[in-house]
Every structure is written in C-alpha cells, then in structure tokens.
Amino acid sequence: MKRLFPALGFALALVSSAAPAAPAGNGAVVIIPIRDEIESSIVYVVRRGIREATDGGARAVILDMNTPGGRGDAMEEIMEMVEGFKGETVTYVNKKALSAGAFIALATKRIWMAPASTIGAAAPILMGPGGDVQQLPSTFQKKISSAFSARLRATAQRNGHRPELADAMVKETEGFALDGVTVVKKGDILTLTDTEATKKYGKPPAPLLAEGVAADLEELLAKLGLAGATIQRIEPTGAERVARFITAISPVLLLIGIAGIYLEFKTPGVVLPGVIGVLALLIFFFGHYIAGLSGSEELILFLVGLILIGVELFLLPGHVLPGFLGVVCILVSLLWAMVEKLPSAPPLPDAPPLPAMAVFQAPMLKLAGALIGAGILVAILLRVLPKSKRPYGGLVLTRQLDKEKGFASAETRSELLGKEGIALTMLRPSGTARFGEEVVDVITEGEFLPPGSRVEVTETRGAQVVVKKR
Structure with missing residues (x-):
C-alpha cells in the first residue's frame, strides 16, 4: 500500500500535465x-x-x-x-x-x-x-x-x-x-x-x-x-490520452478482471486476486467513462454486482442466488458499456429482432473472448503458481510425504462414506459437522454452507472428510 499512493499520484500528475490552453x-x-x-x-x-x-x-x-x-x-x-x-x-x-x-x-x-x-x-x-x-x-x-x-x-x-x-x-x-x-x-x-x-x-x-x-x-x-x-x-489533454489508451487495452483489462474475480471465488481469503480483478474493471470503466463510451448507469450496475457478490461471500454463503445475480450484473454492465447505439434510435431496435443481435455482436464477442482468455489464464496460473516460490509457493506443500520416506498418514475415515449429518458451524469451506453422536472436522469442495445445513460425506482423504449439501 505504501507504494500504491505515490504511483497514483504520479499517474494523476501525468493526466493533468496537459494544461488547458x-x-x-x-x-x-x-x-x-x-x-x-x-x-x-x-x-x-x-x-x-x-x-x-x-x-x-x-x-x-x-x-x-x-x-x-x-x-x-x-x-x-x-x-x-x-x-x-x-x-x-x-x-x-x-x-x-x-x-x-x-x-x-x-x-x-x-x-x-x-x-x-x-x-x-x-x-x-x-x-x-x-x-x-x-x-x-x-x-x-x-x-x-x-x-x-x-x-x-x-x-x-x-x-x-x-x-x-x-x-x-x-x-x-x-x-x-x-x-x-x-x-x-x-x-x-x-x-x-x-x-x-x-x-x-x-x-x-x-x-x-x-x-x-x-x-x-x-x-x-x-x-x-x-x-x-x-x-x-x-x-x-492528458486525461483524454489516458482514456484512449485504456479503451485500446480494454480486452486485456476485462481478461484480468474476470480472472481475478474467479480466482478470488476459488481461493477465498487470499484477497490479492480479487483486488487486482476489481481494480482492472474499475480502470476499464474509468477509461470508458472519460472517453464517453459508458455512463454512470453501467458503473452503478457494476458496483451493485460487486455488492451482491460480497453478500454471497460474507453474509449468505452457500445461498448461490446473490452471487449469481452479482455475476450477471457485472457481465451485463461490461456488455452495456461496449454497446454502440445508433443516433435517434432506441438501444434495442423494435423490429426485426436480428439487428438488435447485430448491435450486440461485437461487444458479445469481445466479452466472450475475455471470458475464454480468463479461463486459459486461470488454468495456467493454477498449474504454475503452486510450483513457484513466491508469493503462493509457501502456501502449497509440494514435497511428497509417503511411507517410503518415513511418513505415516493419519487414519482414514472411510467408515463415514455416505453418512448424512448436520453442519454445526459455518463451512467456509471447512468446519465441523455432527454425524450421529460424533462431531467431525469436514470440508466442502469449495461451497460455503451455513450452520444447520444437511450434509453427506462424499469422499475421505486420509483424515480429511469431504461433504456436500444434501
């Protein structure tokens, strides 16, 4: 953070460097x-x-x-x-x-x-x-x-x-x-x-x-x-030049933003991917707003989407609907910001329906390209980051701990397979659940579940018990 503010100050100085005549x-x-x-x-x-x-x-x-x-x-x-x-x-x-x-x-x-x-x-x-x-x-x-x-x-x-x-x-x-x-x-x-x-x-x-x-x-x-x-x-002016540059690299910003938000969903609590993703999308809207390609409506819809995702992650984990609506709001706001409207014509032509799709074709292809690119980037990161020493390598154990090297695994809990129980704590995605009279530490496949949710054991990995919502 200490390095961020000088950088922002330098960027603002560049933007305002072209004094008006x-x-x-x-x-x-x-x-x-x-x-x-x-x-x-x-x-x-x-x-x-x-x-x-x-x-x-x-x-x-x-x-x-x-x-x-x-x-x-x-x-x-x-x-x-x-x-x-x-x-x-x-x-x-x-x-x-x-x-x-x-x-x-x-x-x-x-x-x-x-x-x-x-x-x-x-x-x-x-x-x-x-x-x-x-x-x-x-x-x-x-x-x-x-x-x-x-x-x-x-x-x-x-x-x-x-x-x-x-x-x-x-x-x-x-x-x-x-x-x-x-x-x-x-x-x-x-x-x-x-x-x-x-x-x-x-x-x-x-x-x-x-x-x-x-x-x-x-x-x-x-x-x-x-x-x-x-x-x-x-x-x-400097701001107008910056706006042109941002609109020129908007597909890259979309790719980074979508990939960052997706990684935050997959690794909740890491924070950094989510911050990078949100910043990339905010820069996207800043450039399009200054360039006149989008208005405040698109930005408001984008912020509503972020709020809904926050509700899903921190207030109502596992409810799905707030997160789904948040993703829809973000995608619609990005698409809306790129749609070109013909003069003296409504945003969606009334008839026939095909021209409306033609108007949306270029933005939809750009957004689809960003989604595909983000998927490729995420796949590469998930393969590369665990092998790197910093910043994620220290969080991932890459050394094999097998019996031949003198390591003994914990006792497996295979007897719990197929059993149903009740979540005692919030599963984020780990927590505790009761199966009969026994309280067991469990983990989901990434899904957040509130206390009281009915769960079923789907897999045991040594002492780790994996559950899903019933």
Whole structure:
C-alpha cells in the first residue's frame, strides 16, 4: 500500500500535465482537429473546444477534418455542439470527410476543401468486431438509411447546403442533374472530390457544396478574411490520452478482471486476486467513462454486482442466488458499456429482432473472448503458481510425504462414506459437522454452507472428510 499512493499520484500528475490552453479572445479562431476514426473520446475534445470558443467569444470555429467516419452516437453529439455555436463554423476537409465526417461537415455553415480531398459516402453501416461490414436485413437497412437521410437533409437545409446532396450521400437515389450535368447516377452513393464539390451550377452560379480549395490552414484563414486573427489550436489533454489508451487495452483489462474475480471465488481469503480483478474493471470503466463510451448507469450496475457478490461471500454463503445475480450484473454492465447505439434510435431496435443481435455482436464477442482468455489464464496460473516460490509457493506443500520416506498418514475415515449429518458451524469451506453422536472436522469442495445445513460425506482423504449439501 505504501507504494500504491505515490504511483497514483504520479499517474494523476501525468493526466493533468496537459494544461488547458488560454481562453480564446474576442475575435479569435479556434481550430479543432477531427482526425482518424470518429469515436466518443473525440466528443470530449470537440466539447472542450466549443466551450472555450463560446466562453472566449471566438469569432469562428474551424474543424480540421481527416476522417473515414466512425461511431454514430459520437457523430450526433458533435453535430449538436457545432450547430449550437453562435459564431462562424467552418469545416476544412483536409484530405477526407467520409461517412460520419460528411454529416459533421454539413453541420457547419461553410465547407472548404484541401487539394485532392473527398467528402460523402455517408450511408450508415454496422461494423463487425474484425472491422468487416455486417450485413443487415433490407427492411432494417432502409429504415436506418431513411432516418439518417432525413437527419442529414434537415442539417443541410439549416446550414445553407443543398439537401438533395445530403440525400444522395446517404442512400441510393434516382440520380439527379444540375444544368444538364449528372451529379450522381441512379443507384450510386454520392462522394465528391474537391473539384466536383467546388464546381458552380445555376443562375447565379453557386458552388455545389464547398466554397473553394485551400492548400493549407494558413491559406484558408487568408481566404476567410481571418489572417490576422488569434489562433487557438485545441489538442487532446492528458486525461483524454489516458482514456484512449485504456479503451485500446480494454480486452486485456476485462481478461484480468474476470480472472481475478474467479480466482478470488476459488481461493477465498487470499484477497490479492480479487483486488487486482476489481481494480482492472474499475480502470476499464474509468477509461470508458472519460472517453464517453459508458455512463454512470453501467458503473452503478457494476458496483451493485460487486455488492451482491460480497453478500454471497460474507453474509449468505452457500445461498448461490446473490452471487449469481452479482455475476450477471457485472457481465451485463461490461456488455452495456461496449454497446454502440445508433443516433435517434432506441438501444434495442423494435423490429426485426436480428439487428438488435447485430448491435450486440461485437461487444458479445469481445466479452466472450475475455471470458475464454480468463479461463486459459486461470488454468495456467493454477498449474504454475503452486510450483513457484513466491508469493503462493509457501502456501502449497509440494514435497511428497509417503511411507517410503518415513511418513505415516493419519487414519482414514472411510467408515463415514455416505453418512448424512448436520453442519454445526459455518463451512467456509471447512468446519465441523455432527454425524450421529460424533462431531467431525469436514470440508466442502469449495461451497460455503451455513450452520444447520444437511450434509453427506462424499469422499475421505486420509483424515480429511469431504461433504456436500444434501
């Protein structure tokens, strides 16, 4: 314990080492990076950037975007925050804004492109645990595409973009043309290059989607008339980096947590495996909470599970039900924390039932993998630890004490086999029981039994009498 607190202090120092930037001054420009896959941890970065821009009275917020897309729920939150900002909002497509990135770009009032950049391909898909696209029933696919299309059209209209483009980015359309030029063919999903997005149509001529092309952010600021503005770049803080790291190693934390709790059940009183397991799962929830992947509900359910397991171990040993419910609560909380919810849709789709299973597929596979890995780890530990000298080796006698070496075993109690009796004390798992007029020291196979339980002798190992509940 003496070493634990300095370590925690050092970890907290690392988390808080990235001090927040000074608030944006009046007329400043806040640049928020949206890089790589859009996930819930990015929501925290964007939220902090929008808050600092709002508090400091910034003139504009620029989203420096290069993303293939990502989670729908994270996208929805970012869109709402961006549209809630009262100043100028600009997306700079700095290579690509695909899928969820296209949604977010249409939530800004202005869009600019980098050379050779692309935007579009916003059809909703469900990714499998290996990164492969999951096939959904056509009815459900149409339902989700229709909801996304309506959401994107409304967003485009509010921010002065062409709603028909938004519709064509989400679902296969009948195709449409402007000034006799086909913008998207029938049955295609729209993706635009920088040249296509900035091409002008109509009278008076207006860009199809993006206002223009800028080679870099400095050129973009000049073209927006913001060359002399104070620039504030938002970067991830230490806590956000730690959260990303924790979510990346979450399968390992699940494995350690499950294995630790199981070992505590098998070796009650040793304490250390249980402590390590609980700490690993608490770190799992800490990272997912900071990253925005889970809320307080999941953590509360996890703590309820721990309390129920504690009741089973210390208050009602042998009753099974509290321990069973505790394990169920813990497993459900872990699964719930990893489930991705589609925007504007219930956690469990109402019909058909298959998509609900598809939504749970990746978390269930991760949890199943952790359970299998924990089983393998426990099997290895049970074989290795007794042979090691520390810390468990001293608790296990490895030397054979046979007659050839001069050791005599205690008298066997084989006459007790099959006899029934009453537990006089709590069996944890050892204690005493009465068989007729005789009081005998007994032990269960690991089951905890309260006083008064009826027991039966199932095995004798020398002087050791093994019983089970009748």
